[in-house]
Amino acid sequence: MSSPSTETLSLTEPPAGAPASDAATGRHTPSPLSPEECAELARSAGLSELGVRPHRRHYLREIWEFRHLVWHLSSAQAYATNQNNHLGQLWAVINPLLLVGSYYLIFGVLLKTRGGTENYIAFLTVGIFVFGYSASAIIAGARAVTANIGLVRALRFPRAILPMSVTLTQLLVTLPAFGVLLVMIPLTGEPFSWHWLLFGPALVLQTAINLGIAFFLARIVNAARDTANLVPVVIRLARYVSGVFFSITHYAGHGIVSMLLLYQPLAVTMTIGREALMDQYPLTWSSWAAAGIWAVVLGAGGLVFFWRGEGRYGSD
Amino acid sequence: MEATETVRDRDRTGAREATPSVICSELDIVYTVFGARKKATTTEGEQPWLERILRQRRQVDVGNVRKVHAVKGVSFVVRHGEAVGIIGRNGSGKSTLLRAIAGLIPPSGGRAWAAGRPALLGVNAVLLTGLTGSRNVMIGGLALGLSPREVRERYDDIVEFSGIGDFVDLPMSAYSSGMGARLRFAISTAAAPDILMIDEALATGDAEFQTRSRERIAEIREQAGTVFLVSHSNAAIRESCDRVLWMDQGRLIMDGPTEDVVAAYEASHRKGGR
Numbered sequence: 005m006s007s008p009s010t011e012t013l014s015l016t017e018p019p020a021g022a023p024a025s026d027a028a029t030g031r032h033t034p035s036p037l038s039p040e041e042c043a044e045l046a047r048s049a050g051l052s053e054l055g056v057r058p059h060r061r062h063y064l065r066e067i068w069e070f071r072h073l074v075w076h077l078s079s080a081q082a083y084a085t086n087q088n089n090h091l092g093q094l095w096a097v098i099n100p101l102l103l104v105g106s107y108y109l110i111f112g113v114l115l116k117t118r119g120g121t122e123n124y125i126a127f128l129t130v131g132i133f134v135f136g137y138s139a140s141a142i143i144a145g146a147r148a149v150t151a152n153i154g155l156v157r158a159l160r161f162p163r164a165i166l167p168m169s170v171t172l173t174q175l176l177v178t179l180p181a182f183g184v185l186l187v188m189i190p191l192t193g194e195p196f197s198w199h200w201l202l203f204g205p206a207l208v209l210q211t212a213i214n215l216g217i218a219f220f221l222a223r224i225v226n227a228a229r230d231t232a233n234l235v236p237v238v239i240r241l242a243r244y245v246s247g248v249f250f251s252i253t254h255y256a257g258h259g260i261v262s263m264l265l266l267y268q269p270l271a272v273t274m275t276i277g278r279e280a281l282m283d284q285y286p287l288t289w290s291s292w293a294a295a296g297i298w299a300v301v302l303g304a305g306g307l308v309f310f311w312r313g314e315g316r317y318g319s320d
Numbered sequence: 321m322e323a324t325e326t327v328r329d330r331d332r333t334g335a336r337e338a339t340p341s342v343i344c345s346e347l348d349i350v351y352t353v354f355g356a357r358k359k360a361t362t363t364e365g366e367q368p369w370l371e372r373i374l375r376q377r378r379q380v381d382v383g384n385v386r387k388v389h390a391v392k393g394v395s396f397v398v399r400h401g402e403a404v405g406i407i408g409r410n411g412s413g414k415s416t417l418l419r420a421i422a423g424l425i426p427p428s429g430g431r432a433w434a435a436g437r438p439a440l441l442g443v444n445a446v447l448l449t450g451l452t453g454s455r456n457v458m459i460g461g462l463a464l465g466l467s468p469r470e471v472r473e474r475y476d477d478i479v480e481f482s483g484i485g486d487f488v489d490l491p492m493s494a495y496s497s498g499m500g501a502r503l504r505f506a507i508s509t510a511a512a513p514d515i516l517m518i519d520e521a522l523a524t525g526d527a528e529f530q531t532r533s534r535e536r537i538a539e540i541r542e543q544a545g546t547v548f549l550v551s552h553s554n555a556a557i558r559e560s561c562d563r564v565l566w567m568d569q570g571r572l573i574m575d576g577p578t579e580d581v582v583a584a585y586e587a588s589h590r591k592g593g594r
Binding site (some may be wrong): 043052076 | 455
């Protein structure tokens with residue numbers, strides 16, 4: 005980065021009729037009131053200062069007041085995602101099916117990574133759909149502020165609304181895929197069980213994890229937007245090491261590497277999804293506790309991190 | 321310097337009864353533009369105001385990124401019930417100033433205060449073009465701080481005022497620019513904001529819509545609201561405003577009663593040979 009040049013590139017000459025030609029001499033227009041007088045006047049008139057970060061409690065209340073905006077933005081954007089083609093919303097179901105088909109062809113038939121799994125199709129389907137939700141939510145969440153800069157520059161609302169609505173949009177877009185999942189699982193031979201109901205809570209924990217990551221990335225990308233290009237790369241890497249299409253314990257054993265791979269947030273979300281839906285994987289405290297801890301730590305930590313940047317969004 | 325003195329006197333002595341609604345103190349705005357090469361004649365039409373400012377601002381190159389110092393040391397006090405016009409050439413920082421006092425661009429230097437939640441209505445005020453007009457009415461209304469019920473109550477009024485009829489169920493990408501501007505105006509004024517800021521929006525409507533919007537502005541002023549109007553039409557400024565700020569190259573050159581400032585502004589064109 006070069007230091008700002010002091011030379012003024014003036015492409016226009018100063019207006020000839022300007023009184024006392026301030027522009028020509030380049031001096032500041034004198035303030036009608038001193039900064040201290042302005043602050044005093046603003047305080048006595050009860051005005052709020054612009055471009056400063058609101059207090060944490062105040063911020064939470066503002067977000068709550070704008071909850072309807074989150075919902076309407078998300079549902080409208082989710083609906084708009086698939087409206088530009090003839091089959092419309094049907095693609096929300098067709099796309100994940102095509103994805104499962106192609107992954108099965110590559111990993112189930114050609115590369116044979118089905119080791120350690122009893123029902124590979126169910127294993128693969130849960131992995132693809134659950135990971136797919138995280139991947140799309142994180143990629144879109146990273147650009148939550150920069151992609152909506154027009155909205156940011158036109159309307160004033162707590163900016164945390166943006167990562168929240170982007171995450172919710174991706175959840176809504178993915179819901180049909182989860183519907184397909186719940187139909188496919190019994191077709192692959194999994195017996196019905198009461199713990200299928202836990203797939204709902206698993207989805208809630210996953211959403212909190214995704215939202216937390218989106219909060220972190222949205223602020224980072226807004227400050228240094230080149231980083232947005234790295235997000236898809238990291239997601240791709242995560243897709244290959246998180247156990248989407250192979251069993252981590254079968255291929256990586258039980259050592260420290262396996263533990264790291266198993267308990268990172270994106271792998272944990274798939275583990276609890278499989279424990280909820282598949283007979284082969286009994287419910288374990290460790291995975292659900294890990295998911296819960298990640299959800300709280302990332303969700304709350306992300307919100308605080310994002311809030312600390314409030315007041316600066318839109319300046320770039 | 322005469323005009324500034326007048327304002328100083330007014331702030332110190334008279335007009336005490338009207339409380340301030342917007343205060344700017346030594347306001348500086350510097351922002352970063354990406355993808356800005358020296359050849360600033362690109363046709364990135366999405367954000368023409370950026371482009372406009374780019375062409376005329378002092379520019380500092382940092383590779384692909386450029387810092388634009390769009391507003392420099394601007395100070396003023398505006399009171400409830402005032403209608404303030406902002407005039408100046410293209411790229412003089414008018415729109416940026418407006419966005420700053422709407423709380424949309426954080427100040428880089430100086431401070432600014434405002435009453436309530438300002439509503440900015442610009443030609444580029446982005447509604448979501450992929451979505452239908454009615455979805456935009458809901459989202460815009462919620463973003464202005466209305467509740468879903470309040471938006472539903474005012475929905476018919478908004479659509480009626482905008483005059484877009486059945487188009488409200490089509491995506492906004494199918495709208496003409498005039499229709500888009502009318503819908504934006506209808507949404508922005510539906511919330512009866514404390515501070516309404518209008519960025520050259522009136523020029524887009526037809527004659528009938530311009531009359532109606534002028535009436536709406538007068539209503540807002542009667543409710544002790546403050547109106548800011550950025551326009552290149554001196555006639556529109558004369559009709560709607562009683563005070564004018566003249567911006568040039570990011571600086572506030574003159575601040576005073578409409579007639580004085582507009583006359584000086586027009587005189588500067590003639591002397592400048594335009």
